Amino acid sequence: MKKPSLKLADYLNGCASFLACLKPYMSLTKAAQGLRCRLTLPDGTCLDVQGKDEPHVALNLMHALVNVMPLAPREEQKEKMSVSTREPAMNSQATETIMHSEVKAKQMDEATRKAREQIGVTTKVSLLEEIDAVAKQRGISRAIAARDLLQDGLTRFDRESRTKSTSKLLAEYERKANDFAGAQTKNWSIRAERRLVMKTQLTAGEYERSTSSFVNGLLAEALSHCPVAAALAVKAPVIADASVALALEAIERVKGPKAKQIAAEADLGDNRVLATLILGGSVFAPARVIRKMADYLQVPFDAFSVALERRFTSQSVPAFKATAGKPQVDLQRKSWSVAVKELELSPDEEARLLKLEG
Known part of the structure; x- marks a missing residue:
């Protein structure tokens, strides 16, 4: 031909x-x-x-x-090249060798397939503990519970994004993830069907979120609507206003040029602008960054987190008389990935800061 x-x-x-x-x-x-x-x-x-x-x-x-682009292993390339010229097996020993190779190849394909169906995620330990509690109450494993919550969260996002602003929706999901108690985080993985994993990764990329951050928000949103989680919910300890007031005073002392020092302590390098945005409450910073800032200011983590949220909600919105060239005022707190990318840093520094999210 x-x-x-x-x-x-x-x-x-x-x-x-x-x-x-x-x-x-x-x-x-x-x-x-x-x-x-x-x-x-x-x-x-x-x-x-x-x-x-x-x-x-x-x-x-x-x-x-x-x-x-991934390259096929040499053994696979050789096998494909020789398919059209290979002679039929003439004895049982050759047939057994070919069958053994095929079984081994299938085992390798299965291992590769499973590895590609995992999503690495970093969440607060308290969020993971709530997933474990839901799994125990339902009598299933953590893997199944996490997969069900991920599917439910993604379904809710798809449905609500048709009628609501996606930026507001994502900010709400991220707020719910940050509202979980404590500062300790843990890296773990969710194993799910290829279609669900691919859709999750593509949706996260579409809205300029890391997969870990997006999944974190989806899990928090799903848990907020989970009846099992609601039945197991324990009333969170009340944070005293006095502690929040002390945290607000501590933040006031490091505004402006002094923010450069707290940026270095929080692994932000010399990015004073990013530190100022975090201290103003306009950015959802990773828990590890918030924890180091709180330790530097010598204030409780929970009180510091509430203080940041209050600083953002209490910011003044100026009135503009001009019809053109008005400054833009953020009405929602930015995600970590969006805030970092807007700084237009070098690729290496940008990647380093994004990794702080897990």
Whole structure:
């Protein structure tokens, strides 16, 4: 059979169609050297390329995609190449060898499939304990309970995002996740069906959230509507107003240039602007960052968290007379990933700060 003749234009059209499919997961912004493109892959990996114009950005993006494409093992490549020329087995020993290889390959495929169906997440220990309590009450494992909560949270998000602002919705989910008691966090994983994992990762990337942060909010939202969790709920200890007042006074003492020192103590490097945003309550910072700031100010963690929320809700909203060029006032607290990316830091520093979220 004669092979079809492919021209360069055919390959270019194929690349263009491929990039068009990825367009919903891209963001294109202006940079100092031209244009900057970010692409979030299904596994949560973020590709960041730049170019002096759109054609150069597309070329650099294709180059980056080729570099991250997985290659088949050499044994698999050799097997595929030899399928058409392999002679039929002539004895039982050869047949047994081939069958053993096929079984081993299936076992490897199964292990790979399971590994790809995991979502790594960092949550507060208190949130994980509530999931364990729900699982125990239902008589199921933590894995099943977490998967059910993830599915319920994602379903609720899909339904509510049709009629509500997604930014307000995500801010509410993140607030519920941060409302869980304590500062101690734990890294763990959720095993779920491939379709659920892929949809979760793609949705997180679409709204510029890390998968861990997005899943954290979904779990908190699902738990807030879970009747089993409601029946097991224990009244949270009341935080004294005096403790919150002391925390507010401590925050006032490190405003402005002094915020640079607390930024270094909280693993923010020299990002005084980011520290100021956190102290103003406008950013949902990771628990480990809040804990280190509270330790530096020598105030209780819970009182410090309430103080940050009060600072944001009590911020004054100025009145503008001009019809154009009005400053933008944030009406919701920003997620950690959004706040970090808006600073337009170097890729290494941005990645380091995003990892603080887990």
